[in-house]
Amino acid sequence: MNGIGLAVSTVIFALRPHPETGRPVLSIPLVRRTRAPFEGLWCLPGGWVDPAESLATSAGRTLVETTGVRPSYLEQLYTFGAPDRSPGDRVVSVVYWALVRPDQIGERPPSSKGPAFDAENVAWFVADSLGSPRGSDGLHLAFDHDAVVAYALWRLRTKVEYSAIAQGFLGSTFTLSELRQVHEAVLDRELDPANFRRQVEGSGTIVATGEHVLGGRHRPPRLYRYDTSAPLVDNGPLGELTPGEMS
Amino acid sequence: MNGIGLAVSTVIFALRPHPETGRPVLSIPLVRRTRAPFEGLWCLPGGWVDPAESLATSAGRTLVETTGVRPSYLEQLYTFGAPDRSPGDRVVSVVYWALVRPDQIGERPPSSKGPAFDAENVAWFVADSLGSPRGSDGLHLAFDHDAVVAYALWRLRTKVEYSAIAQGFLGSTFTLSELRQVHEAVLDRELDPANFRRQVEGSGTIVATGEHVLGGRHRPPRLYRYDTSAPLVDNGPLGELTPGEMS
């Protein structure tokens, strides 16, 4: 007990159509602050930790309450605790990062149950337009959230190259083309379809379902699913946090 | 402000002679608890976060106070916050991991200044004898510190393979043989001297000083130092925490 406020925040990633090009682009929902400090500025969704709930549960709860999205993946990122990061009383924030599929984004507040979020003050931003260093051009967020977003972006991009994290953006089955497009959107560069196929097939993380997708004006691609016996990501002895463990 | 206690703990690594074989082995200092809960059990050094100090400063301060060592490297590991991880009031622990050189280990409490640590209740343990899963054989620590140690060990071993973290165990100059022995002790396996040399020379992280070590009954090895223009480790946008930044 030392009079330090403990909060959680979450950097949420989704692939959404770019407002101009329409191509899928890494996007982050932010919340506009409606009170001091930093009133009017955008910041990460979050809130206080309830003494009875775990940190991950707290992150999952607050992000649903404020943005209406239900993530398919949630992982702790880093704890930010500089004494001056928030005016007034000391606040330490345990920051998580999350992935959501398009179908997990509630564009409207859920009508029946749960607290409705304030849609007026929630908006999606292209990830690459955020996270620029203090003092530079571009949109700047409240608190130290510029640095937080930059770090989360780095972690996602690093991790997509060696883990099966991309499935957080995909449904239960998908084509190799869809999986590749996820990687391309995250890494923001094109990948060779042939080499990508070899790599991901050789990794053993995905399994062909035997089904194909018909209807395209071209050869029907195979459907794949992730091998559920393989871990989603390599987090060492900690393991990953799946939605089931979140609450 | 939510009535949650905020603490820091640190997993400290040093290379020390194995109590039986005498060969350098990864070792961790622990503190014996002198009060409930878990009185008599060993646990990680740590303490409460002072509202005025940063998390890293807090970690650095508490580990010096309790064990007398001054680390050459300190990095945040993970924040552990399960509601039931400590009996009584809720405690969330931000855990750091640290590296120390042999000369930074104060075997006796510093005589002149600072609080003397309780040498009776501090002891070094071979890292591989710790971190075993709950319920299995072996020494078990207070709180959730078994899992904490296991995770820290995983992180150190992962990181030594792609970063220049080994310098945390070495002085300002060293031979390739010494550097290799650090890697071998951390990874607990032998490395081919020739291939190790090529890899580390090719990485560009070390520079030959031009000097040699004489006196051995063999060809005198070159001395190297780390290239100070290269970063110690790749922590993304956060960068590393050097001792200078700790306080």
Place this chain on the structure above:
DNA sequence: GCAATAGTGTCTATCAGACATTATGTG
């Protein structure tokens, strides 16, 4: 057939690991 994407094959540069060889100090 043509367009479009799925899927396979092949070549090459690079790199890690195994291991042979040479170099240079001390006793």
Place this chain on the structure above:
DNA sequence: CACATAATGTCTGATAGACACTATTGC
């Protein structure tokens, strides 16, 4: 010289990237 370790060289198998080629659908 013998010995021990330093330092260099060479071979090989695995792999990533570039890119050519074949397969299969809809129109």
